[in-house]
Amino acid sequence: MSILTREEAGKLVEGLKESGKKVVFTNGCFDILHVGHLRYLNEARECGDILIVGVNSDDSVRRLKGPTRPINGEMDRAELLCGLKAVDYAVIFPEDTPVEIIETLKPSIHVKGGDYKKEDLPETVVVEKNGGEVRILTLVDGKSTSNVVKKIAENKN
Template identity: 85%
Template sequence: MNILTREEASELVKKLKKNSKKVVFTNGCFDILHIGHLRYLNEARECGDILIIGVNSDDSVRRLKGSTRPINSQDDRAELLCGLKAVDYAVIFTEDTPVEIIEALKPSIHVKGGDYKKEDLPETVVVERNGGEVRILQLVDGKSTSNVVKKITENQN
């Protein structure tokens, strides 16, 4: 299984970077995987040699999205992500932002979706201070877990 602890992921990144590999990191809840996630992760993978996904823990998702979320557990979400061709590793983190996990991993490139602005991300300072680069990728319009949940709810009514 390619689900790593923070410590394992940190050691792995050090080894990979010593071998001149570009490590790409992104993060999110990834509660219900959809085509927007797939396209985004494929594009993220193209930015470097190894893609590591930070997966918000169940408690973190509840704080960010509300008491009815997540729909899928953190272990299920991490395992599903690791099953995608683009994803090399996943690491679950408990904080609400990826600042601490990025500080521990020090990826070469941190990517986020087009619904974010580099200057508004709390992690940009940490990434750049450690010699990394932040890239904003294209957003897949209308594709979001919130939209999927809304559609399910509407169909029940």
């Protein structure tokens, strides 16, 4: 299984970077996987040699998205991500932002989707302080878990 603890991921990244690999990190809830996630993760993978995905814990998702989320549990979400060709490893984190996990991992590149601005991300300072780079990827318009959940609710009524 490619789901790592924070400590395992930190040691892994350190070793990979020492051997000259470019480690890419991204994060999110990834509650119901959809084509927007797939396109985003494929683009993220193209930025380097190894892609590690930080997955918000169930408690974190509830704080960010509300009491009815997540739909899928953290281990299921992480395992599904690891099953994608683009994803090498996943690590679950309990905080609401990836600042602390990024401080541990110190990735070469941190990527976020096109709906974010580099200067608005709390993690940008940490990434750049540790010699990394923040990249904003292409926005996959109209594809979101919230839209999927909304469509399911509409179809139910």
